[in-house]
Amino acid sequence: MIKQGDTLPNATLNQLTPDGMATHSTHELFANKKAILFAVPGAFTPTCSEAHLPGFVVLADQLKAKGVDLICCIAVNDAFVMDAWGDAQNASEIMMLADGDASFTKAIGLEMDTDKFGGIRSQRYAMVLDNGTVTTLNIEKSGEFDVSKAETILSTL
Template sequence: MSEGRFKSKEGEKVPSVTFQCREGESWVTKTTEEIFANKNVVVFSLPGAFTPTCSSTHLPRYNALAKKFAKHGIDDIVCMSVNDTFVMNAWSADQEAENVTVIPDGNGEFTDGMGMLVDKADLGFGKRSWRYSMLVKDGVVDKMFIEPDVPGDPFEVSDADTMLSYIAPDEVTNAPVAIITKPGCPFCTKAKALLTEKGFDYEELVLGKDATLTSLSAISGRETVPQIFIGGKHIGGSDDLEAYFS
């Protein structure tokens, strides 16, 4: 539990708010009652879509661990941010975060009701959310992980692994995996199949779409694909991956 400005809301009902959302070409409203009633929901809130920590770690890891959360009775994972619905939808699509429901708290009403609204005018952001996560059961906050009240944008306790460890202490998670591939590469197909067989979810970066030969060489020191990274460590190609698992 954090000290200082931010107080835990454990045991309290979440604020009652209606969100304006865009689905396709239509406006729809979503209420907190619809999102939380009779469900176990994990919520993580962050300062803004497309910002570095949010895009590189916070959202992707919750998306990657969604199956683990579902296995332990979590009905939905919600990402909340003080952004408009167009920005949230574009960010979700860019991140390919199909396992996370993004909710635009555009007016900051939910965030304010949680006591997590902060002034980031020094960055030109205006009012935004402090970073936190929580487990909500039938609309009542069961557990909160609030980042420490220190300068900057701390990211220590609201991560997906911390939340999963609280919900399922014995659950084993694999390190995050990224694989650089190119279309039609049989060795890439082989490596992806091996990762799947070993129970590893992965983020795929495709040459010509997500990466270039220059970036491949700069990141891995090699010019062949696939190139696999596990937990931030460069494993190498398809044969290297086989050796890693053996």
Template structure:
């Protein structure tokens, strides 16, 4: 995938809070499509190997959460974090991270990630199939800018991180901003 490519159309099986649901788990299933998340908006999508993992939980997700207002100032409407994890795991991770701004998207079966060409084996870590780490600026479902970590491969012995960092995307947005005409 790269700039100019349209995102694949898939359905995500999500769990959303619903106060009309009684009991200790007030959530219901809600299917959302690629269009539900991306149509008519300029967003950041970043995908990572797994919820609750060290780099994802310590740097990448918190960095996007902390930088939310700065991203908004650069014309970003939403920030989405995706992982090949189910909705239960993604919702619990969002709660654990105390997210207020970044929204999580569960790609439990890896269908979106596979269609993006970013599904890799991580059996060397006991993870199974997961997403390679990347980020994209997406405008109305079309990739505007692409940020993929180097070394895309199955069972990579390392977890490269930097290209898809919030700091790198902010730098790109700042440099891409057109100067005001005098």
């Protein structure tokens, strides 16, 4: 499992943009940037839609004022779902990334099997990255929502 001080593995993530499908290498995406990457178990799910993503939308300006260049939300969903969810949440300041086959999530060891609503999904977490290196990693315990909140991450910057 990834931990503080580790460098993200290189992986490919997708994003639907106005120009079509974009494919991002994690090494290129996070190079020379201070970034926040937070993961949700699924787009349009209750806690994710009512609290997790909205918190980062509301605090995006404050996070950027603390030197954050990029705020990314990731889920084991496809890029079309992530784009629609971002639109529904007015998340224009958040890069909505798709890990459709869970390859990135598995590479960092934060997958979970939730046969109740979709099979392999990501655990809920938030990390701060500096040039692709994890400087903060807050992983939620099952069923909890506290350490990965936007407010908690803002307080660590």
